[in-house]
Amino acid sequence: MKKKFLALALSLTMVLGLAACGGGSDNASSDGSSAAAGDSGSSTVVVAMGSGFSTLDPGYVYEKYPPMIVNACYETLFKFYSNDGAPEPCLADTYEFSEDGLTLTVTLKDGITFASGNPMTSADVAFSINRCKNLQGNPAFIADTIDSIETPDEKTIVFHLNQQDSAILSKLTYSSLAVLDSAVVKENGGTDAEDAATTDTAQSYLDTASAGSGMYVMTSYTPDEEVVLEKNPNYWGEATNVDKYIIKIQPDSNTQMMTLSSGDIDVAMNMTDDTMEELQGADGIEIINGATKTVGFVMMNMNETYSGPMANPKVQQAVRKALDYTGIQTICGEGTLTPYDIIQVGFMGSKGERTADYTNLEEAKTLLAEAGYAEGFDVDLTVCDLDMEGVLLSDLAQKVKDDLAQIGINVNIVAQPWAAGYGDAYRDGTLGFTVMYWGTDYNDPNVQLEFLPGGVVGLRAGWTADMNQELADMYQETMAATDNDARIAVLEKIQDAMYEDGPFVMIAQAPAHIAYNTRLSGVGISDPYALDLTLINIQ
Incomplete structure (x- = not known):
């Protein structure tokens, strides 16, 4: 097999310096502090985002905002660590393409555990991707070029493609192909069988709890109101120093502007030109405009x-x-x-x-x-x-x-x-x-x-x-x-x-248009995740 890199600048040293998938800050807080947003001593960050989604089950997510939650609670074989970069290994340790481009072999990193404490194996990867395909939801087409998956040992995943696909690494970053703890999902009605579209009943569980290996676990979800994420106590990598996220579903830009100004939220994701102008020059607030x-x-x-x-x-x-x-x-x-x-x-x-x-x-x-x-x-x-x-x-x-x-x-x-x-x-x-x-x-x-x-x-x-x-x-x-x-x-x-x-x-x-409290670092526009919560630290 001949190794071919699809990444423009694949740098493992860069990955080791990043938050999710084994990198990040070594100053993670563990005091459980939940002071108000905007308080420099708080380890809780409050984010206001838009609405327009109905599920947080990775096998079904397809809208703009759920990937932000999935990226925080789950991990994928590859990930985008910058908005304009190329996909880089996340859970993957190494990967190889066959000479004809129809086989992709991926080896998992050592020591990956789920929030449950269960070790991650190749069987979890195969289960998660096959479940997404067989649920036949909106995102199932992402895996259309994956014909079958083999798992010859606990660390190796072999993807057999039905055609050459130069975007396959990018597709494997997608939230719907995140790796789930198959044991937990099966216990709650999940299956990767071909008839999963009619027999899988795990969505109700995955709408209220997470079953991933990510930096955070979802502890509550109130539809159209808020999602709460807390630090994963069994996270296998190095975490940032944000212990808790409260994500408010608050699509009105004027409301976001006022709650950011008052210190009730830390990040406003749905600003407009007008509301950004109102915040121009405000103490303790940074604004980002970008395509x-x-x-x-x-x-x-x-x-x-x-x-x-x-x-x-x-x-x-x-x-x-x-x-x-x-x-x-x-x-x-x-x-x-x-x-x-x-x-x-x-x-x-x-x-x-x-x-x-x-x-x-x-x-x-x-x-x-x-x-x-x-x-x-x-x-x-x-x-x-x-x-x-x-x-x-x-x-x-x-x-x-x-x-x-x-x-x-x-x-x-x-x-x-x-x-x-x-x-x-x-x-x-x-x-x-x-x-x-x-x-x-x-x-x-x-x-x-x-x-x-x-x-x-x-x-x-x-x-x-x-x-x-x-x-x-x-x-x-x-x-x-x-x-x-x-x-x-x-x-x-x-x-x-x-x-x-x-x-x-x-x-x-x-x-x-994003505005945020300057007590935070690492806030930025993200096309794959809307906002990458795993890159944010409290200064």
Whole structure:
């Protein structure tokens, strides 16, 4: 077997200096202090986050915020230790790919124990991943390329893949593939059998307690109110000095701003430009504005039955040239970026940002005339009631309407709730012209390949593989590129091919706004985990 590193800079010394999976601070507090948030002597940290989830069972979690809890209470074979880094070993000690890229062999680190005190073995890894697959919940597709798992001994896991998958290490960082204490889960109704979707009954237990090897254990969960995490007394690694987290489900940004200002919370995760401005210069409060990998886009269906003139490639090019990307950034707020194309800034292989001077109304009008629409036309733009990191899609739709009016395209905005038909039409590929957003399912550029012709999102725009077979073939070419340099080369070709062509225009890489008490260190934006609680210390 030949070892191939997918990490851009795989450094075990770095891992040893980090909090979760065996690293971290050696000054962990053990006094059980639970003083109020904001008190420099408190070992309890209070975090306010948004809502929008219904379970904390790792086998089912798929929304934005549950990975924060899962990452604190469970661990995965690999982990992202920085927002823009590559996956690095966490529970894994070593890993190897076979020459054909269809077998991945992982060896566990020594001395890993669960919160129960049970030692972790390869059987726990196999159980956890097979359970996620067989539950057939929203995140099950993450493991689609895993055909089977062998455990020849207590420390070795052999993954047999059904196709080459250059993103497999990134996928193994995902919360739904966290390693569970199989003995505890089985005692509470869990199974990894093929019929788990109908026979597993462990969700009710895992919604109120954790069964992992992480730095923390979940001691209570009150839906729509709060989650409480306490230090795992049997944690096998070195912990930070935060003994307890109280995570309040408090989505309103104004409430978060006021409770942070008063010292009732330590971290506010759902700030807006307005509330961040209110906190500017406040004593003892630090603010962070930065781009996430959530991206907003304009979609123009390639099937003119649904989109009329928007299916014309020249019209699509005209739309690209007419959009005011700088104005869109203003709407989305400080920290917004405009990605070059479908690979967001921060991902391996990203070509960065679309140039600020790309907009050219005269060129857009020329392209529209070449398409046969010199006098413009009328078109419906359907938009739903969702928001992208706090920015209403309806606000982005209005901006698109105003921009296209400059070249004679008269947009009629049609509002349709997600639950009242929009969601089904979007997924079925019957929406003609819309503004939508895409949050990464797993933290790897390969997730963006779904925008290619024939991909899941590509087909939502009526873009079939035979419409651009050369571009469609780059999907498998990227999947097979287990060497980083080779994968980057293909990803760059894809972005260049889609920079001015195709039914999608990436209009904004949305920002996150976080504010926190300066008594903390290690607070930062995290695409994989929203906020990595295992990296936070009290100063």
